[in-house]
Amino acid sequence: MIANLTVKGAVQGVGYRPFILKKANEYGIKGFVKNIGAAVEILAIGEEAVLIAFSEMINSEYPTGAFILSVDFKELDEAAYISLLKSVEIHEDLRNSDFRIIESSQIDLSKELPVFLPDIGICDDCLSEMLSSKDRRYRYPLISCAVCGPRFSILNKLPYDRDTTTMIDFKMCPTCLSEYKNGRRHHAQTISCFDCGPQILLKYRQFTDDSIIELEKEKALNKAITLLSEGKVLGLKGVTGYQMICKPTNEAAKRLRKVKERENKPFAVMFSDIQEIKRYCFINDKEISLLESSARPIVLLEAKERFPYEVCKESRYIGAFLPSAGIHRLLCDAIGPMIVTSANISDEPIIIDDDIFKQSFFDNIKTENVDGFLYHKRRINMTLDDSVMFVTKLKNDEYIESFIRRARGFVPLPLFLNDSGHNDNNILAFGGDLKSTFSFAKKDRVITSQYIGDLKGFNNRNNLVKLIDDYRNIFSFIPNLIICDRHPMYFSVKTAEKYAKDNNIALLKVQHHHAHVLSVMAENSLKSCIGIAFDGTGFGDDEKIWGGEVFYCNGPHYDRKGHLSYVKLCGGDKASKSAKLVKECYYYALSKSSDKVSNIVKAALDNNVNTFETSSVGRLFDAVSALLEIKDENSFEGECAISIENYAWNYHEKDIINLNLKVIRDDDNNYLFDQISFFNDIDLAYRSGHYSKEAISFSFHNAIANAVVKICDNIRNETSENKVCLSGGVFSNRLLLKMTVDKLRDNGFSVYMNRFVPAGDAGISLGQAYFGMLNGTELVERI
Template sequence: MIYKITVKGAVQGVGYRPFILKKATEYGLKGFVRNIGAAVDILVFGEEKIIIDFTRMLESEYPSGAFILSVEKTIIDKAEYDRYLDGLSSAFSNSNSIHNLEEPLQFTIIDSKEVDLSSELPVFLPDIGICDDCMSEMLDDSDRRYNYPLISCASCGPRISILDKLPYDRKTTAMIDFEMCPDCAREYKTGRRLHAQTISCHNCGPQYEIKYLSLINDSDNNTNNKIDIINIIRNDISDNNSYDSVKNAIKLLENNEIIGLKGSSGYQLVCKPVNDAALKLRNAKGREKKPFAVMFSDIDSIEEYCFVNSKEKELLKSSARPIVLLNTKESFDYEVCKDSRYIGAFLPSVGIHRLLCDAVGPLIVTSANRSDEPIIIDDDIFIKEFTNTQVQAVLMHKRRINMPQDDSVMYTCTLRNGNTLGLFTRRARGFVPLPVYTSYSGTSSRILAFGGDLKSTFSLAYKDKIIPSQYLGDLRDYGVNDNLKRLISQYERLYKFAPEKIVCDMHPLYESARMATEYSDKHNLPIYKVQHHHAHILSVMAEKGLKSCIGVSFDGTGYGVDGNIWGGEFMYLSGADFERDGHMSYVNLCGGDNASRNAKLVKECYYNAAGYSEKVSAIIRAALDNNINVFTTSSIGRLFDCISSLLRIRDENSFEGECAIALEKAAWEFAKANGSSDSEGIYRELNCDILQENDHFIADQLSLFKQIEKAFYQDEIPSNELAFSFHMALTDTIVRMCQLIRNKRGENKVCLSGGVFGNRLLLSKTIDRLSDFGFDVYVNEQVPAGDAGISVGQAYYLMLKEE
């Protein structure tokens, strides 16, 4: 019997063809296996029962890092087999000898097929963190790859970041620039590195070299600093191989200097987690207050500084190697994490990280960019940007980085029932470009969704897959704006994707909407616009395959269909449509964009709205009275800012969400001191009045503001307690509003989304309380709840609209 088997899923870049070769040989089968772009194509000869058993095995067994969507088999006859061989002639080095055989003599891996990807969105793997086997080899002084910083195998290493085009072979990646040495060429044909496209070693692969930026430009007048650097490196400046350069970088790190590092998917800045080095790093990046992430050699090292639960340990050790926000046990110097109650901890994703951490200890490892600008992947740009700064040297290699990606950032949320969710703050390296699968056939049109502005992503969608891009940043920055255009072109080229429909946010002043309109006009494509909070809820529905729900969308800003700025929304969604069944009450704020930074200003606007005009400065009162730069909003994000300032916790957002983060921290401190109880009598209970206008429900946030103001200034309730009370009052408001909408709509499913639900306390208490009242609750688990997830929701909108 001759069977053709097609395996779809994440099956490229994980040693899947060598796995098939091994298994087919074990089953006594003959034939071929090759990549065909969106899948793996297998032709097998043998007894029917054995082939059926082999096919069943493929559904449950696969290499680490792979996942299987489907295994399809069909019987082919001799004539079809001959036609198949005609199409394979270029794939064999000795094709005539094989073509003339009745059947092949053995099972063989053959070259990948250049195929048309227009019928399918392929599933390709993200960069994979260094595996345990490669780590052991790199640390073994008897191994030939001892201390080789860019070690990898068929199960680990860069993937999407070095890809030129599909299918994934050495010749279609940046590794084409490095010819294998005889030893690597032998290993490429057998064992753990069989068909490992990134195979390399000290003798043939990319090597690290160190460049001393403080010595590059003679116009730098800091002569004493130059002398200091020369003294640090004087004893070992030969740099005659990759590890000599690494040793000199280690010396700089030990002396509290900053170095640049070219990783697998972008440049990074590295230093010790001490005040002296961290302050210099903040100056180099222009990053005043935002906490830095810290890399550790292993889990044991992390547990010296952080509390780590089983879910967090699972995330840390996963092949994605994300940064995980962990509760602090032992603090670093203040300038490292500032006031944060968390340490962003992560493990080495490539060998060079482990070598540096083992030598120096925990290290700050952050993206090499100025704050809010894109991560750098170009060697010359890094040198230009950081020469004559406090970055003293850079470890570089010559392997091209084709696609820039920041580190992914995750956190966990533990519910009362014991379940712990792993959630995204930022989805990038280690996860992109894995798709979100919808639970039905999806769209017949190829969709390009442009997302939002503040935490920009875009998405491609076709049939049952949505592929979200990596986190890009704020589109108000020219570099991020330009990066979005380049990456859209790059994704279109990789996936051979020609969009047929465009979708974007409905905000008339969004950069993403402007760019979407330009793209639509240039290519003469229809464009659709989706309300911001509608897209937030749709992103959860896309993940869970839902067609209807009650949606609760809380964030800082989003343009509403009534022309006001929304941010505290209660919706009913059915198919692609939504109705706004409720919202937080409107408040007039002044100051335009400054309102998102100045919490004290927002507080005074709330005082004015509440009728306490005597507590409002004359200039703000005049602006509000005369409608100067005033907007009307239902934003929960601004309510968090207001309460933070009201309770004298934080008055300014120097980075996004700073006031809300500080308010949550204060609430957690109260919860910790009181056993995290939400029972009556432990804290001051507050109530947000709910008003009804016809069938529409309005939660009066001013009633909540007045209660907190009285409790703090008249009753002298501590700020930490009122911070906790505020979170619980919001939870109670969500539950009551959802009950009212359930009574109206008969809908029991609730989706929670928007950046405010990055607050672990609010999210966990809300899920627990909604579950108590019989709701089925869903949240974002594959993309962030914030604006980086809305491109997925936009794409799902058109999927539902086509159904």
């Protein structure tokens, strides 16, 4: 019997073809295996029963890192067999030859979004080799194999072969070539060593005469260790972009903040292994699993032993992670825990180009510079920050994993939708302007891009446009439907409008908070729910700034059932930075003659100078932070809210204050969270002097969670809807998330939250894409 098998899934970059070769030999099967686009094609010749067993094995067995979506089995007659051989330029009958791996070929990728693997953290086998003095790759910092190393970041095009990646620049030495043909690195496209691969290089400034010294290989590594041990700050070209590294001391961290122009945001710390993390952090099994996963994300862990203040500032968490590449492990082993952060000016893209890093942070006379930088000459095509995650413990010892930032180690893995009833549009969703991402969607899957950053920056805007083109080229994706936000001033909206116009493509706009809820619906393939969207800002249908929204969602449609009551703020964009200003606006809402409102704020509000009305939960957090004299300014997004959460976690008393965020009806019979009376109650409690900041902060969270349950219960009585989706950046607050989920479940609700994408604006593009998938054909016809 002769059969043609097409295997779809994550089957490239994991040693899948060598795996099939080995299995074919075990089964006594003749033929070949090759990459086709982002799938694998197998020609299998043997007894019918053997081929069927072989096909069943493929569905259940695969190498580490792979997963199988489908195996298409097709019997070939003699004519089809001969035709297939001709198509791959084989001029012999394979029935009498050994099974082989042959050259890859392209297929039409436009039929569906292919599955391709993200960059994979260093595996245990490579780690053992790198640390063994008997191995020829002992202390080779860029070690990798068939199941680990760079993937997406070095890809030029599909299929994934050495000559379609930036590894084409490095010719294999005879020993690597031999290993490439047999053994553990059989067809490992990133195979390299000290003799033939990219090498670690160091440039540093000699402090005695300011001359530039260049070293390579072990000399470069040893000198870098010496510089770091002396408290110096270095650049490091990692797998997916440049990083900045130093010891976690006050002095080094303070210098690093000047280099990055990063005032208060905590730094992440890399550790050699889990045992070292346990010294500094409380950690559970779920968090260990995340840290040790091939993605190697940063995981926010509760601090046990604190680093010096400048490292993590006031955060109760340490952003901990393990080495993702050999160079990281070698450095950590030598100097201990190490601050590792992206190499960029804050809110700018991470740098991937050697010359740009040198100009920006080594030769730049205008700013503080690094003392040197370690790099290599393997080109990076795709910029990817480190992914950031946290784990929330719910009742009954259930743990849920959530993203703060989704990038390296996870992108470009797609989301698979369980329901097949979606249209055939090729959808490009542009997301929002804060924490920008975009998404491609087709049929049953969505690929959401890596975190790009805030689009207020020119370089981030350019990066968005470039990455969309890069993704289109890699995945052969031609969109026929564009979806974006409704905010008239967003760069992403203007770019989407131009893209649609230039390419004569239909354009749809989705309300910001509806997209938040839709992102959770997409992750769970839901068609209806009660949606809770809490964040800082989003353009509402009434042209006010929304941010505390309650929807009833059904298919692509929604009904705004309730929201946080509006409060008038002044100062425009300054309101998102200044919690003190927001607090004064809340006092003005309580009483226009309040002596707690400055004359300038009072004048602006009286005369509607640069004012706007908002229902934002994010601004409520800011106002309460300033009221409680916890923090007056957001030097980075959510800083005030994080500070309140920190205080709330430190509350250990049994009884809480009876704060109540009342749910009332407005004139149109919509539900309102009465935030002004709530603010007044908090003010009275604080000024009474009877309650600590910790107690009020905890009760503040509890009251919001209780109000969510109450409004959901009212909507359930009206609609019979029992599913609740929670989204928006406010639910990155794990205390509020825990309280809300637990209370909703206690009241019989089925609760869903973001797990595939962040709850914040980085998930917006997924929700937009799902909007088009739910009913895109009907909606496009109306345009």
